[in-house]
Amino acid sequence: MRPAHRATTFMALAAAGALGLAGCADGTAGGGGASTGPAAGTSAAGPPASIIPAATSSPAPAGPVIFTFADGRLSFARPEGWDVKHEQVSASPAVEIATVSDAGGKEQVAIYYSQVGDVTAGNVSRFVLDTDPVPGLIGAAVPTPSSSFFVDHAFGTATYHMGLTAGPPVSPDGQVQYGLVMLGDRILTADVLFAGAPFPDDEAAKAWYWSGEGQMLKALLMSFSYR
DSSP: OOOHHHHHHHHHHHHHHHHHHHHHHHTBOTTTOOBOOOOTTOBTTBSOGGGSOOOOOOOOOOOOEEEEOTTSSEEEEEOTTOEEEEEEEEETTEEEEEEEEOTTSOEEEEEEEESOOOOOOOOOEEEEEEEEEOGGGBTTBSSOOEEEEEEEEETTEEEEEEEEESSOSBOTTSOBOOOOEEETTEEEEEEEOOOSOOOSSHHHHHHHHTSHHHHHHHHHHHTOEEO
16 A cells, blocks of 8 residues: 555646646746747747848839920920930021931931921822821921821832821821921921831831831820920
8 A cells, every 4th residue: 555645745746747738738837827929030920030021122114215405395205225416507597406316326217496497299199007196296286296107109119208297197188298397486397217118018117117116216206295
C-alpha cells in the first residue's frame, strides 16, 4: 500500500499539469492571464515585414511638346523627341517659316506663317482620302481649317498632299478648293513633305496614313491652335 504523503504529492503534480495544458489550449500565460503576442518579426495586422513587397513607381510617359510662333498666337504640338527649326525671315511684313523633323532627323512638315502669300490654282481631279476640322482653329477662320490627306490627278500623274486646308479640300458641291488658311492678317500653310512619288497607289497611301507615322503627323496637324 502507498504511503499517504506520496499519493497526495502525485495528485498535486497531476493537477498542476492539467492546469498547464489548459492554459496552453486557451492561449493564455500562466499566472498573468494575458493573451500571447505575435511571433518575432510579425504583426497582428499582416505578414512579416521581410515579405511585404516594396512600393514601385514608373516615370510618366513622355507627351507632346508645344511650339509657339513669335506672335504668341499660333502654336502646335510636336511629338517628344522631334525638332523644330524656326526662322523669322522678316518682322515687317511678318514672315516665319518652320521645319519639323522627326527623332531620326527626317524633315516631315514645312510650315509657312506670314503676312505675304499667293493663292495657287490648277486644273486637277482631286480625291480626298481623309479630312477633319482642326478643333483649335474653330472660329479663327471661315471655313474652319482642316487636316487633310488627298491626291490630285493631272496629266496622268498622281500627287499626294497632306496638310492644312482652308476647309475641306473639295467643297460640298464638288469643287476643288485652293484657298490658303487665313488667320487674322496672316496666311498659314503646313504641309507634310513627300519625296518623289511616295505611294504606288491610293491603297498604299491609305495604309501609310493609318500607320503609326501617318497618325503622328495627323495628330501634329490637328494640334494647331490660334488665340
